Each structure stands twice: as structure tokens, then as C-alpha cells.
Amino acid sequence: MRFSNSDKEFTSDDIEYIEKLQREIKRAEENISKLIDLGSPKKTEQGLAQLVLTLVELIRKLMEKEAFRRVKRVTLSKAEIKKLGLSLKAVKRKIKEVQAIFGIEDEDLNLNLGPLRNLM
Numbered sequence: 352m353r354f355s356n357s358d359k360e361f362t363s364d365d366i367e368y369i370e371k372l373q374r375e376i377k378r379a380e381e382n383i384s385k386l387i388d389l390g391s392p393k394k395t396e397q398g399l400a401q402l403v404l405t406l407v408e409l410i411r412k413l414m415e416k417e418a419f420r421r422v423k424r425v426t427l428s429k430a431e432i433k434k435l436g437l438s439l440k441a442v443k444r445k446i447k448e449v450q451a452i453f454g455i456e457d458e459d460l461n462l463n464l465g466p467l468r469n470l471m
Contacts, residue, residue, distance in 0.1 A: 375409065379409070396453075397453055397454075400453040400455060401453070401455050401460070404446055404449055404450060404453075404455060404460055405459075405460045405461060407442070407446060408446055411442050411443060411446065415439055418439065
């Protein structure tokens with residue numbers, strides 16, 4: 352996503368949002384080995400597909416939240432809003448296609464972060 356005010360300083364909300372993203376990525380990295388079973392090629396492939404789709408879904412949700420923030424702040428034109436909405440729908444549709452190929456359900460698109468609960 353390209354920001355229209357690239358020379359603008361980060362607000363405290365922006366910094367908080369970035370720090371939250373960094374924490375979520377760190378938690379995801381810590382739990383990768385729990386998701387991928389190296390016991391067989393098929394299970395490994397399934398685990399990798401699940402991990403990749405989980406991360407793509409997380410990114411899609413974050414992009415959706417950012418898009419909503421930008422729409423709310425009135426920083427996008429109507430054409431940009433339409434393009435953004437269509438792009439997010441296309442990503443969601445592609446996620447569903449890959450889920451079908453690997454037999455991954457919506458509830459499988461998550462990472463268990465132990466005491467911190469699930470990622471999403």
C-alpha cells in the first residue's frame with residue numbers, strides 16, 4: 352500500500368500499531384515448528400500450506416484494518432476505495448482456492464501461541 356503522506360511523522364497510534372504487528376510476527380515465528388510435521392512429505396506440504404495461508408490471512412486482515420482506517424480518515428479517493436476493496440476480495444478468493452487444494456478449513460488458519468492463545 353502506498354501512503355499519500357509519506358513525509359508525515361508517525362503518530363502514537365501508528366507506532367502502537369507497528370509494535371503490535373511486530374509482536375504478532377514474533378509470536379508466529381516462535382510457533383512454526385508446532386505447525387509443520389516433518390514425518391512425511393504430504394504432512395510437511397500440508398503444514399507449510401497451512402502456515403503460509405495463516406500468514407497470508409493475517410496480512411489480509413491487517414490490510415483490511417488499515418484500509419478501513421484510511422477510509423475513515425478520508426485519505427482515499429472513491430476509485431482507490433473501489434480498487435482496494437476489489438483487491439482484498441481477490442486475495443480472500445485466492446486463499447479459499449488454495450485452502451480447497453490442500454483441504455484446509457477456515458478454523459485451521461491460525462497459530463496457537465500457547466498461553467497467549469491463538470494468533471487470530
